[in-house]
Amino acid sequence: MSLSIGVHIYEKLTSSASLKELVGDKIFPVSTQQATTFPFILYKRNSLVPNVTKDRYATGDNVEVEIVVADSNYMRSVTIAEKVRSLIDRKSGEYKTFSVVDAGLISTDESFAEDTFIQRLTFSFETEPNI
Template sequence: MESLELGRVVKSILLQDEDISRQVGSKVYPLVADKGTSFPFIVYRRDGLTPSTNKDKLVYDTQVRMSFIVASSDYRQGLGICSKVIDVLLASQGRTIGGLEITDLELQDTSEEYREDTFLQLLSITVNIKNK
């Protein structure tokens, strides 16, 4: 199921943006950042995947739920990166990237936390991918 590759595609989308890569370098990680990773950085994960089928049980698209965490030592910097991540991801709608046709992308929720001297900006998005 190619939609499982969405994390790889999302990482490349984020790192191709000059503003994001200038601020985080290549520090965009699946699931967890290595201990001691310097700020700021981004962590992403797939929270769920729901295939849509027709009456013949053929999968025609897949909805993938993803979460992102922007971790920083500076609140305003984290907000700026978070805002840019949202803009860059929303701009990927209607494009085929890394072999995945992203038909729709919707921001579901945002929140923020402060833990262990770290400002965390949390995002939840839903991505619809058209299956080939």
């Protein structure tokens, strides 16, 4: 169920007209798979840890996701990262097999490589199964 956290990320990011104005349709899971132009967004699941009770019953998962903004313009990369944060942080969602009950930004960093400004945001999600 929570392996599909990308559904939540994609839905939240593509629902924003203002983000679409900045990056168009260039929001990709894991990799661009082909050459693309700046700016763009990548997202990937870093980890998934089941929430297990004392009787070993899984009550949901804690999922960590990294979202990367890549751009040739520093200020635009920061603007996009701020927009991503506002769309993901503290946002819930209900899907066919799971629900996101909590989401929070846990870390950020930035770097520069090969003429690219990179803004990295890491979020933690708490999910529950929809039974």
